[in-house]
Amino acid sequence: MASAELAQKLQRRLLRDGSTSEAPPEDGDEPAGSEASLAEPDDDDDQNPVNASADPELSAKLSRRQDINAGAARPRFAQIFNPYTEFKEFSRRQIKDMERLFRLYDSGKDGYIDLMELKLMMEKLGAPQTHLGLKNMIKEVDEDFDGKLSFREFLLIFHKAAAGELEEDSGLLALAKLSEIDVALEGVKGAKNFFEAKVQALSSASKFEAEIKAEQDERKREEEERRHRRAAFRELKSAFSQ
Numbered sequence: 001m002a003s004a005e006l007a008q009k010l011q012r013r014l015l016r017d018g019s020t021s022e023a024p025p026e027d028g029d030e031p032a033g034s035e036a037s038l039a040e041p042d043d044d045d046d047q048n049p050v051n052a053s054a055d056p057e058l059s060a061k062l063s064r065r066q067d068i069n070a071g072a073a074r075p076r077f078a079q080i081f082n083p084y085t086e087f088k089e090f091s092r093r094q095i096k097d098m099e100r101l102f103r104l105y106d107s108g109k110d111g112y113i114d115l116m117e118l119k120l121m122m123e124k125l126g127a128p129q130t131h132l133g134l135k136n137m138i139k140e141v142d143e144d145f146d147g148k149l150s151f152r153e154f155l156l157i158f159h160k161a162a163a164g165e166l167e168e169d170s171g172l173l174a175l176a177k178l179s180e181i182d183v184a185l186e187g188v189k190g191a192k193n194f195f196e197a198k199v200q201a202l203s204s205a206s207k208f209e210a211e212i213k214a215e216q217d218e219r220k221r222e223e224e225e226r227r228h229r230r231a232a233f234r235e236l237k238s239a240f241s242q
Contacts, residue, residue: 072145090159092212094158094181098155101181102151105117105124113149114149115131115134115148118137118149125174125179126178134171136171141154158179161173161176162176
């Protein structure tokens with residue numbers, strides 16, 4: 001492999017000089033194929049426009065890869081995120097409310113809440129934060145170290161709040177309390193009652209199924225109403241056409 005690379009470098013140097021034949025070495029000179037001659041830096045590599053101006057997006061990806069290799073960032077796994085199975089402590093209605101809140105402040109519609117969007121959100125909720133406070137809020141749940149909140153990380157805020165894992169002066173706790181989403185917060189550093197936790201775990205499956213059935217019944221009722229309205233409209237239309 002190394003010999004092939006050295007041969008390619010020699011070929012490029014000869015082509016650049018306009019000659020493809022080796023000149024006989026003079027006394028005191030190194031032969032053209034010696035390691036000393038081939039070890040010289042290749043000017044073509046330095047003048048390569050790709051190396052001179054690296055693509056910013058590629059540079060960012062390379063920088064992130066270096067952070068992952070150094071342990072300063074976590075790799076993103078291409079897996080399907082299901083909030084209903086991962087955050088079983090919340091009902092479907094609660095998760096849908098959180099999703100609506102997330103989309104409301106995701107003004108860029110890119111699936112993330114960045115620092116400026118979080119700033120606007122906290123101002124709208126009546127709990128404005130400093131620039132450093134906003135960065136600390138993101139950092140507390142930013143699992144992939146990308147400096148913004150995904151929907152999963154947004155749900156982690158309410159998960160930590162409900163489990164009592166947030167400090168009293170935490171901006172995240174203020175967000176959870178002021179968002180008007182009832183997640184039964186336990187308080188600062190509180191612990192859930194053991195019996196209540198067991199009951200909730202046992203009833204979570206049946207509660208989940210009941211909520212799905214309620215949503216299905218609601219859709220059926222809406223569809224039935226639409227059919228009645230269409231039938232009434234057709235009757236009215238036929239009455240006028242006679």
